[in-house]
Amino acid sequence: MSAIRNTFGRVSGLVPFWVWCLVWLLAAIAFGFIGDEVFSDELYDASITTLGYVMMALGLNIVVGFAGLLDLGYVAFYAIGAFMGGWLMSAQFSDRDIHFLVSDVTEKLPGIHLNFFLVIFLAAAVTAFWGAVLGAPTLRLRGDYLAIVTLAFGEIVPRVFELSESGLFGIGSTNWSNGRQGITPVDKPFAPIPGLDEITRLDITPYFFIALFMVVLVLFLNFRLRDSRLGRAWIAVREDEVAAAAMGVNLVRVKLWAYAIGAAIGGFAGAFLGVYRNTVNVDQFEFGFSVFILAMIIIGGMGNIGGVIAGAITLSLFERFALPELNPLTQSLIDFDITAISFGIFGFFLLAMMILRPEGFIPNRRRKMELHEGEDDETATGPGDESLYAVRG
């Protein structure tokens, strides 16, 4: 296994990094042009959703993989981003009449209709703000308390949206969400250039390229951040908070940036997924989704950008194809619908990965060392001993 990896490492080292990026990008573009003809329409549709999930996983990777803050409520930012898309690109607030850079058809509709390419960045900005707000209370917490607080936020935020059918917390009487029905339809993206001026639901190719463009942006951000001063500070905080603070890392600032940027990417992707699915519905925002994204980065390898992308693609396609493919088999063998228990299977993946290979299939080297720390001298230390993440003040 390690021999293969070494050989692979040597071969991939022959060409510079940017060449690899270019190769992958060209492959993705080629898939965008001919994917729906060579493969099935369903795969093409799934690949667009997958690109959305890739962004989500990359965002969560900043919080969990880089900064080492286990965030179990990532779905909150998906919800906020998607609702930003829903509010600013639909007839939800039909008493308002705001239009900005939209197609002629949309121009005539009531409600708030802003341009998609503006809305995704607005959504990112707003979720970044909320990421910092929801992250702030967790600053004094560590380890599992932090995880539970984020989980609680992940449960609270979608509920607040769901129950804001007439007024928020009983204030006012605006209908923010249509309750469980959700906001639908949502406007299509629009730009006055060929290909993006008349998007229909029948030809989803433009969506693929929009998503790809967004993924490239997020990836660029990820790589630049990882190597930046802030990125190195994140890794320092992840490895040892006390030591990092002693070295002059401002813990509050560094952690809040991790939450804000992670959330911003979640909102960015959330707005896209809301628009692509043409509906913003509270049912999408369940705890299971947070765990789904978390499973992607754990299976791929926390902290490793390439691993996270691979994990996201694998798990997303697994959910969409592998399980339905397996279904006839299990149906005929034991008369049982395997797609019903997809989350149980992800749960099993999480369990098995954490026990057998906690660093993921494509690990980040530093992270791997951290995760295996204390294993050799297990007998000498013991269950209640200080571990890497449990440094207490």
Next chain:
Amino acid sequence: MEAASIPQTPTPPQRKLGDVLRDNSLWLIFGLVLVLLAIIDLKEQDNILPLANNIKDGLSVGTIWALIALGYTLVYGIIELINFAHGEVFMIGSFITVSLFVTFGLTEDTALFGLIIGMFAALVIAMLGSGVLNVMIERVAYRPLRGAPKLASLITAIGMSFILQNVGLLWRPTPDSAPDLIKSQVELFTLFGVDVVRSDVFAVAVTIPLLFALLYFVGQTKYGKAMRATAQDPDAARLMGIDVNKTISLTFLLGGLMAGAAGLIYALYNLTIQFNQGFTAGLIAFTAAVMGGIGNLKGAVVGGLLIGFVQQTVESRVDNGSAWAPAVVFAILVLVMVFRPQGLFGEETREG
């Protein structure tokens, strides 16, 4: 020279009013809420019956949260791990109960004697089933990761919780109703104008003996002593000849037993069971455990009752209350964890 060698006796710090207020802040807030609710009731109805009803309902539903919270607090006390799958153990307890009722052929018309025997047998089996399940969870998901970072076991806990939830989904894909064996809504007596129904009495009557048994076990027996020793210092406990692994298994067993009992009460109290009841119930009970100061058994019980009261108050007083109640409880969870991680009784926890 002389002065330096004499260890200075530290003067006991003056307890200022501010410290006292801060140490009892949760109680104070709770008292204020009670007074506020009483004033509202007096203004609107000239009596405090709604508040009294909230308290009564809170106490009876709170017993369920208290029993589940004990499982969290026991496990956290001993290995500092949030047993995320605990809510699912409770759900499985409910499922076992209802299945046993069907197997035993218990219906509302069964004669009293048979009913009592049947329900007692169901309680024992559900408790044992949940207890053994909890021990197995520890074996599979937590023991291999004892030396690893804490977050690793939290992630396996989540994985385990999803697996069990899907087991529940396969077992009963749709919400099922439990037979109303205790005729839960029949009024038994009226206390200060508050109608006490059978389910209230049932919940309390099952819970109290269990609580005392648990407190006795942990506080008075040799095994309980081993548990407390392990909680304090696993290494020292091992040196003293305590089998730490067995003690941890025992702790999980106790937590599972309580969750199984809670499952039975829940089934007869709510009369509906479904596969995802464990997630919300688990979080609510965890809030109770944190509120009481995690690791503190009595605290978990008091916390459970308080959370029951909060939940009932929100449900009965807010529009769409039953949907808001979990959100309110989770908000309390966040506030307590952030501002008062020691909980009600102010004991320093290792996390705080």
